[in-house]
Amino acid sequence: VPGNPDAPDLIPAILRGDLRQAAKLITRIERGDSVPSDLLRSLYRAGGKSQVIGITGAPGSGKSTVIDQLLTSYRRAGKRIAVLAVDPSSPISGGAILGDRVRMQRHATDKGVFIRSMSSRGALGGLAKATGDALTVLDAMGWDMVLIETVGVGQNEIDIVRYASTVLLAETPSSGDAVQSVKAGVSEIGDIFIVNKADQAGADRRVQGISAMLHNAPGKSGWFPSVHKVDSISGNGIENLMSCIDAHAKFLMTHTQARKERLLQSVKHQMLWIMQERLARRVLRAPQPVISEAELDALLARRTDPYELAENVTVGHDF
Amino acid sequence: VPGNPDAPDLIPAILRGDLRQAAKLITRIERGDSVPSDLLRSLYRAGGKSQVIGITGAPGSGKSTVIDQLLTSYRRAGKRIAVLAVDPSSPISGGAILGDRVRMQRHATDKGVFIRSMSSRGALGGLAKATGDALTVLDAMGWDMVLIETVGVGQNEIDIVRYASTVLLAETPSSGDAVQSVKAGVSEIGDIFIVNKADQAGADRRVQGISAMLHNAPGKSGWFPSVHKVDSISGNGIENLMSCIDAHAKFLMTHTQARKERLLQSVKHQMLWIMQERLARRVLRAPQPVISEAELDALLARRTDPYELAENVTVGHDF
Numbered sequence: 001v002p003g004n005p006d007a008p009d010l011i012p013a014i015l016r017g018d019l020r021q022a023a024k025l026i027t028r029i030e031r032g033d034s035v036p037s038d039l040l041r042s043l044y045r046a047g048g049k050s051q052v053i054g055i056t057g058a059p060g061s062g063k064s065t066v067i068d069q070l071l072t073s074y075r076r077a078g079k080r081i082a083v084l085a086v087d088p089s090s091p092i093s094g095g096a097i098l099g100d101r102v103r104m105q106r107h108a109t110d111k112g113v114f115i116r117s118m119s120s121r122g123a124l125g126g127l128a129k130a131t132g133d134a135l136t137v138l139d140a141m142g143w144d145m146v147l148i149e150t151v152g153v154g155q156n157e158i159d160i161v162r163y164a165s166t167v168l169l170a171e172t173p174s175s176g177d178a179v180q181s182v183k184a185g186v187s188e189i190g191d192i193f194i195v196n197k198a199d200q201a202g203a204d205r206r207v208q209g210i211s212a213m214l215h216n217a218p219g220k221s222g223w224f225p226s227v228h229k230v231d232s233i234s235g236n237g238i239e240n241l242m243s244c245i246d247a248h249a250k251f252l253m254t255h256t257q258a259r260k261e262r263l264l265q266s267v268k269h270q271m272l273w274i275m276q277e278r279l280a281r282r283v284l285r286a287p288q289p290v291i292s293e294a295e296l297d298a299l300l301a302r303r304t305d306p307y308e309l310a311e312n313v314t315v316g317h318d319f
Numbered sequence: 320v321p322g323n324p325d326a327p328d329l330i331p332a333i334l335r336g337d338l339r340q341a342a343k344l345i346t347r348i349e350r351g352d353s354v355p356s357d358l359l360r361s362l363y364r365a366g367g368k369s370q371v372i373g374i375t376g377a378p379g380s381g382k383s384t385v386i387d388q389l390l391t392s393y394r395r396a397g398k399r400i401a402v403l404a405v406d407p408s409s410p411i412s413g414g415a416i417l418g419d420r421v422r423m424q425r426h427a428t429d430k431g432v433f434i435r436s437m438s439s440r441g442a443l444g445g446l447a448k449a450t451g452d453a454l455t456v457l458d459a460m461g462w463d464m465v466l467i468e469t470v471g472v473g474q475n476e477i478d479i480v481r482y483a484s485t486v487l488l489a490e491t492p493s494s495g496d497a498v499q500s501v502k503a504g505v506s507e508i509g510d511i512f513i514v515n516k517a518d519q520a521g522a523d524r525r526v527q528g529i530s531a532m533l534h535n536a537p538g539k540s541g542w543f544p545s546v547h548k549v550d551s552i553s554g555n556g557i558e559n560l561m562s563c564i565d566a567h568a569k570f571l572m573t574h575t576q577a578r579k580e581r582l583l584q585s586v587k588h589q590m591l592w593i594m595q596e597r598l599a600r601r602v603l604r605a606p607q608p609v610i611s612e613a614e615l616d617a618l619l620a621r622r623t624d625p626y627e628l629a630e631n632v633t634v635g636h637d638f
Contacts, residue, residue, distance in 0.1 A: 041624045045622070259619070268602055268603060270629075271610070271628055272602040279595060280591055280595075290587060291587070299586060302367045304364075306451070306589040310594050
């Protein structure tokens, strides 16, 4: 069975970059099927060689076309790249995002590119946990780069890009004040800001606005985020953006403390999501119910409450 | 300080329906400020009198106009109603949903109606936990009914309506096959299905399609979900819908086992969200770091991994 996580030859297959096995395993992860943590642990320890880049931004910020341009340029430079497009919505509203995927499809026949989208249906631990597991698989496969794309619409999606060592935030000249107000929270995780659709009116003003905001924010352990104008349709500004991505990677290489600080932030979140998933399996799926018949009766009579019941759940060593 | 959760007179104020205090407390909950669980526990135990109705559906299904009609009709019947509109998105994409709110605004000057929206920014335990806490506050205030509205775009939003004792699922004749495919998961939590915009072509076919799907699904401990055509603009079908909501409430009143089964499902999820939030505070906010400097070094060298580190986190009795 391809992708069977108990198959003895699955780890070597992933490590040598077997696309079919990897895709099947990621599907299992996405569906929320139980994947042995031993397998993920082995893959994680074998990985760490891919350069992981995260890109987020509101719908309409043109993330997909930026990625399309980056793919073209990095491929020209001989890099092998995987893209993990994380879609927080279910199929109900997923149309627009799946439509965006089409723009990247011209890379679909290129064996040096692997594009994979992921949505949250079924994943008991949520999309964030599943994204980390999928990244573990892609990283173990030995891609030169892994790009993680998320729609920046909520705290969860924003937190997901923490898996990346370099985080790009995309917006447009017409991104309004609503976006600005969110940026207070977002700016602390962005390494590089992109003002896309730079041919539109107001691009320079937008760059100035972001620069002013960044000026007031503290630097991130020595790295000062920069702002880049990009026209992802024509490709203008992409070379410049790539140089900056490169500079950030070099910065992390030479600044161990900065590297550790962001790893700490990232792994704290990943650990939380791993633990939260385990908790969900315990509370929602365990054979022994988490509350007794008597407790349920007490709840109906309002003699107890969910807050008290939650405190009484025994979380064994297995947790 | 209004809404100060440590103020001794806050509980009596909420119980007598003080709008200002309740609104401030819900804001604290929404922002993810720490609200003492003692306070929530007292409010929960004092509550349980409101009829809680959940309504979910994809964007464009006309949930807000259905609610608008329900508000008008229930107000005519003398009921006092609170609406909790749960918006999973951040301000970035929140425009459309906030726009919908406007339709309900004609009730804004009616003292028998309280409309409150909630989004997820800041809530460490996620929107689901915060929604439960807000519902605890509203329920304690003594409203005859509380309507919870969520956009049905992900598992999380679907799970949130479990707080309700009666769950309405809204769709339209033009809801496509994509929606249908999701329904497999959604149908198990819906008590009443609404085909809104029933003046559009295909309404009867949609009703038949849902009925056929429900026919294949097992009944929910004796309750068989029904399908109702509604035109929420003209109000046609609303009386019929209200009768069915009433019938479901009576069903739960007389079927203790069914009532217990859905309470069990609901409270299991609520307990999980309470525990997950506590876990998040421990992992992300605790004064003592969850991983040591040595563990971080081992992680950088890939001698350990987040899965192993997560297993080693000590979760004390306070958890």
